[in-house]
Amino acid sequence: MTVEAKLGQVANYVDERTGAAAFLKKSLKKVFPDHWSFLLGEVALYSFVILLLSGTFLTFWFDPSMREVVYEGAYQPLEGVKMSAAYASALHISFEVRGGLLMRQIHHWAALIFMAAIVAHLLRVFFTGAFRKPREGNWIIGVGLLTLGIVEGFLGYSLPDDLLSGTGIRIAEAIIQAIPVVGSYLSYFAFGGVFPGELFIPRIYIVHVLLLPGAFLALITVHLMLVWYQKHTQYPGPGRTEKNVVGYQLMPMYMAKAGGFFFIVFGVTAFLAAVASINPIWLYGPYTPAQISAGSQPDWYMGWLDGLVRMAPPIETYFFGYTVSWNILIPGLIIPGILFTGMALYPFIESWITGDKREHHLLDRPRNAPNRTALGAMSLTFMMVTLINGGNDLIATHFDLSINQIMWGTRFGVLILPPLAFIITKRLCLSLQRADRELVLHGRETGRLLRMPSGEFVEVHEPISPEKAFILTSHEQMPALDLPAVDARGVKRAGALKNKLRARLSKANAEAVPKVSVEDLKEIENH
């Protein structure tokens, strides 16, 4: 019997027991649009699977206990040193379990790739406007996954209980303590008493290996089901409309491509783990609150937070004998809170500004949404400046600068550069729109120069293809909302301030270089 016939029998078998033929028939033929940027979310998904697999391997040997033991393992320099059972078992995995170090490094590299892929995927979705109706809910799930990812990663690198991870926990404890009124209580509950106690590692262990992975699985499932049900967005182009999806079918093209891509991501992660050492915990030694290694750095996705904390001005206030640590609260809780809440709510904010309540399945080219693109560039700049300050000690030693210079540079930079990035990006977007318009009207520069009889040199322009011209003109340019302060009957509207704000934002948002119109083209023809 041929392979085809055998698979046919399997399909038959499945349907006779589930009646799923109608659903599966459609599903296997489901069309997915093709673009490299759609792979970013896939990388995140596959990294998650790699994390589950490698993490399970590690749990077979890891002992999540803060019980004090004396090390007697294979790593000579720490022979006889007192340490927690957690750290000792992490050393055991690294030196005595064959393939253990490889798995630890795969796990850590996969975590870094997971976060990087989430962020890159988020940027793709943001800059192309893929979060618009009907995908607002999925955007919020995505922001939730990003937040959980940061927490999960932090807990993960805290588990080995080495000097570096203990220092990270100490900082987390200080942030908890800084919460007004209840901070000390929360800290005592989290640690089972004073820091560090003996309960924290076993507690974060169960959160790290059960609670959060469970939440991830649930959220990722919903995230993917929504993509499935709502169908993927696509870039604008010839033959592509708001009403169709153009691409390849799931079976066999996407199964082979996506399945293959999983192995590629896993292979690259294994390669990194094989050749690039990451988090060599044996060099740091066991955690003790009285020691620290210079150049202490969190993983990259926490760097911006650390950078913010570093640049905070030294402000504490005291009233009625109570202490409020603004130097911790503002960078550690308030700014991240505002950033993540704003990010989660952005689809609703944008639709409030544009007044656009329609479905969107065609993606925006970032230049055609200058305000959104500029806002994204502004946020990225903010993150980059804080991230740089998070590594200020390393930058100082590598580039022979003083920490004070970098700190003051980023303190001002974090206020000045993001708005500057907004202005520059918006101008760039408008210039690119202008260039698009030129291209459609006057064609492409060929680089061929002609000498006119008069001696003048001109460059020959060549019309662009109809496909390209269509891409450059098919986007929509929405006018600003008309929101007068008084309504038709001359009565002042309720919420005048809100109305004014919305009108202003809408006007700024609608700013654009008019795209080529039918009249423009006619005029060109008549020349």
Next chain:
Amino acid sequence: MSSQLEPIKDPGLPAHVHRKTDTDPKAADRAERQVAAMFGISALGTVLLIISYVFIPDDVFVFIPIMGNQNAHQLGLGLGMAIALFFIGLGAIHWAKTLMPDQEVVMQRHEFRSPEQDRKDFVDTVKEGAASSGLGRRSLIKRSLGAALGLSALSPILLLRDLGPLPGPEQKKTNWKSGTYLVTDPGDRRIKASDLEVGSVAQVMPEFADPKDRHLDDIAKDALLLIRLRPSEFNLEPDRLAMTHEGIIAFSKICSHMGCAVALYEQTTKHLLCPCHQSTFDVTRAAKVIFGPAARPLPQLDITVDDEGYLIARKPFSEPVGPSFWGREKS
């Protein structure tokens, strides 16, 4: 989109271009062999992994340019695994790209909004259901249910109460008492002033009858830095100067910002620097904050010597050590 005039008409999907493998059976066979070769390389990767696991001992190092000395066992395992996985992926994708049909397909979307009648019926059903339950009319039920649900949320909070004790006085106290000996860490030996040279710095702990009883909880509060300067180098208030002994000044090593160990001492400037967030403290001015996010100086311990010349604490810390918290200044 329909409201706007399209300046350029949609030219439609570009015509499908056949690949060489679609038209030339030889090219297709070649592609098949390429895919099979990739799967073959993957199998070799697994062989490398098995050989490394079984035969390469874990104490053999090989020198590899750029990367330096690498553990051969770990490298063989990792590279074997990487090759095994990567080439399965590469083969599958090459297969898809060369041999599987690559005709683009158009699928129609449906609007998510249901037909008007369904929507109306749906809304009516919800309204009817709400009305027949009486939720709108019977406000007593609504309110008591809300109250009960809200209250029931307290139970998980209450049940988590035993996660830890309530904050007690230990939060603000250290093991430094009046007369506690300063001992070296590590070593637990008492210290004489003469043991410390001018310009040097040392980490010390309070003496325990049995050093084995000293746990991380204690170290997290007790760690102390001793720094010896020339007495003339100090720039202190008289009461702070009185807390030093022959130029030896003692500060809590736990940063007043977020509790890291303030471990870096710069001899020339006499600054202490916390490596976590770069708070910088001036030793000559009682650890005044001169840079960085810390808002308070490091607490200073009042030290003196006993009859035999060993350093002791004259008094406990006059304030809690470590990061700030809400009730820090309350007694």
